[in-house]
Amino acid sequence: MTKQQTIGAAVLLGASLFATVALARGAASSLPDEFRKSPWNVRTLSVGAPSDGALVRGRKLRPSPAARMWNKADMPAHATPDLLRAIDRAAKKVRKGHAGSTLLVLALSNEDGGPLADRRSHQTGRDADLVFYATDTKGKPATSKKLARFGGDGVSRDKKLRFDDARNWALVEALAKDPANVTHIFVDAKIRVRLLAFAQKQDLDEERIERVRAILFEGDGSEQLDAFFHVRIACPNGQSRICKV
Numbered sequence: 549m550t551k552q553q554t555i556g557a558a559v560l561l562g563a564s565l566f567a568t569v570a571l572a573r574g575a576a577s578s579l580p581d582e583f584r585k586s587p588w589n590v591r592t593l594s595v596g597a598p599s600d601g602a603l604v605r606g607r608k609l610r611p612s613p614a615a616r617m618w619n620k621a622d623m624p625a626h627a628t629p630d631l632l633r634a635i636d637r638a639a640k641k642v643r644k645g646h647a648g649s650t651l652l653v654l655a656l657s658n659e660d661g662g663p664l665a666d667r668r669s670h671q672t673g674r675d676a677d678l679v680f681y682a683t684d685t686k687g688k689p690a691t692s693k694k695l696a697r698f699g700g701d702g703v704s705r706d707k708k709l710r711f712d713d714a715r716n717w718a719l720v721e722a723l724a725k726d727p728a729n730v731t732h733i734f735v736d737a738k739i740r741v742r743l744l745a746f747a748q749k750q751d752l753d754e755e756r757i758e759r760v761r762a763i764l765f766e767g768d769g770s771e772q773l774d775a776f777f778h779v780r781i782a783c784p785n786g787q788s789r790i791c792k793v
Contacts, residue, residue: 594790604660612636618652623656626656635653642722653676676778677771735778
């Protein structure tokens with residue numbers, strides 16, 4: 549990269565950061581009067597729609613044995629408290645049933661929300677990309693330095709990992725039952741078919757399966773949903789005037 553290109557990239561980055569801060573400040577200043585007063589003026593607010601909005605006073609995901617951010621330190625790691633609690637509860641349920649499991653969170657939102665590179669949503673703190681649980685070829689829990697993408701056969705493209713049906717089903721079922729009201733889990737069509745087939749083979753109660761099926765949607769091809777689940781929750785309680793589904 550030339551010196552001129554480096555300067556240009558720095559200018560674009562600075563402009564992007566300035567725009568994000570301006571968006572958050574604008575969202576806060578344009579809120580209805582009731583949301584600029586106690587108790588709302590100290591709470592996290594999800595403003596607008598997932599693909600056109602902002603996050604006010606976003607909370608950062610704190611790493612734990614059950615869940616942490618993906619390897620890259622610069623990934624967006626903020627969300628509403630409802631979403632953070634949902635991730636924590638679901639990850640802990642998986643870990644309880646499958647000792648040593650750690651859920652990797654690929655992306656949340658910027659602290660102030662707004663647009664993210666390579667993502668159309670994630671602007672209001674209600675979206676999360678959760679990396680699939682996987683095993684090595686010997687069936688032991690494993691992860692990869694690079695994001696692994698899986699086919700319908702459950703094998704990663706590099707042949708080194710296997711899609712962990714049991715843990716991934718446990719995750720989506722926990723999210724489907726969570727009080728945060730998960731409304732959508734977007735995933736690749738082949739993975740969706742695989743998960744539901746796994747549940748049928750386990751002879752699970754049909755009501756349990758249907759609860760997951762109702763929120764498990766095929767992606768539109770704009771994301772690498774053969775590598776992670778894109779999870780979205782409902783608007784926070786009491787914020788229907790400023791939050792859009």
